[in-house]
Amino acid sequence: MIETEKLGKQYSYKEIISDVTFRVEEGEMFGLIGPSGAGKSTLLRLLDLLEEQTEGSLSLLGEPVTRNPTERLKLRLRMAMLLQKPVVFNTSVEGNIALGLKFRKVGKAETAQKVHDALDAIGLTGYGTRKAITLSGGEAQRVALARAMVTEPEILYLDEPTANLDPPSTEKIEQLVVRMNKELGTTVILSTHDLLQGQRLAKRIGVLMNGKLLQTETTRKIFHQPQSTQIARFVGMDNLIDGKVIATDREEVTIATGNVEIHALSSYPVETKVTALFRGEDVTIDLYPRSTTSARNLLHGTIEKLVPVGPFEHVLIDCGVLIIALVTIRSVEDLGLAPGKEVWVSFKATAVHVIAQNS
């Protein structure tokens, strides 16, 4: 459906993206995550054929993309894109939604029907004759989505579509996109720096950093088994602990870090310098050592401090090595967690992802 091969783009000697190779299947909802400035927008502009790559090649909808403007326009007519900043034209809401149909020379009656249905779908029934520039940001972005929707694209690109929107507008946009993907089978590529949005919507995610696609995996794997510490930090891995493999036993390794040992599932040989990665929510805190736990890792330590994160708190515990746990505020209150308190932390060997250092 979408296939790129060593795709790259340079602007006057500044490389924005390079060596991007990936595939997206028909009907897939693919997430593209990465920090701002990583090249996500540039990649989407290349895929929507708004710009030409300076290196590599791509094929869309089963056809290799050439430089021929007529052929590019033909492919572009089967795709649509929504930008981060809501773009509306200085005309009525109807006129805005109908624009893509006008370019396709769709008849008046059919256009009117589609515009009407689209207004319903985006929850702006009755807004048709309003001036589009008077709409709020959220409304304008919904109109922009409707404008893309009515052209019935086979591929829809979303470039941080809700970055500037309030939560209700974000939810509405996400619902519509999910519907297009499920009901019409539209292939969707969504770029976002909002990890939760990526997690909510995408089945598979590509991590773009500094113009390079570092890892392309299922969403679960991206969040639990990042390939590098760079990605681990970006996807919110709380614990990145450097150490050395000191023993192996079948699938399990023992990693020494300071005077603490961590058990994890991995196949790295003894003496390998590794980083153990695990999420704060996989760490359990108890006031006494649990006898019934199946967790292979049980450490004793003292709470250093608590840092609130929304409805949760990050609990920083000095166990000889700093372990960060993510617990609900309720648990913090129930257990009476406070700096200086001694606690037991436990986490499963399966929760720990091990990567070799310098990877």
Next chain:
Amino acid sequence: MVNEIVDGFVQAFWLIVNLDPEVIEITLRSLEISLAATIFGALVALPLGGFIHFHEFRGKRILVNIIQTLYALPTVIAGLFLFLFISRAGPFGFLGLLFTPGGMVIAQFILILPILIGLTISALSTIDRDTRLTVTSLGASSSQSVFTIMQEARFAIFAAVILGFGRAISEVGAAMMIGGNIRGATRVLTTAITLETSIGNFSLSIALGIILLGVAVIVNLILNVAQQR
């Protein structure tokens, strides 16, 4: 002198109220010539401005700079050049355009063309990149894309045209040199004011001046209404 001014205003008032035939004739001719120059100018400048804006070529920046410099093209220089071209001995002398309204239309056309082209380019540059990308992404062909973006910049382009008209109707140098201020043939508001003032006929001068200002006020009003939409 003060008396003469007051007197002038009183007489001017009656000339306008009584629809003095000569005043009407001069006003209408002024409007006709300048409107014609503006319409022809817009017909050439809009596509040309669009072409320059939407195409990348060598020397584009220099060209735009030259166009902007020509905003200040002195009217007498425009008049002089055109005079040399269309006077009987000039290369286009055979057309017999010198001292005709047609010649004046050409003179004003030349005069305002840089403003029209330059401001059309400026108007189009105000359309941001995201808007252009969206048009392309929606599947516009190159002509559909140019048309849509011009439409998006329509108010700014309209303002450019109105400004061009303002310069055309208020200039005197080219109108005098090419038209010759011939009574009943090429006399327009500005040339009439020049002449009547020089022969001491202040009341007619003031009346024509008020009308010229009136035209400017109307043009400004139209511009304001357009920009508020």
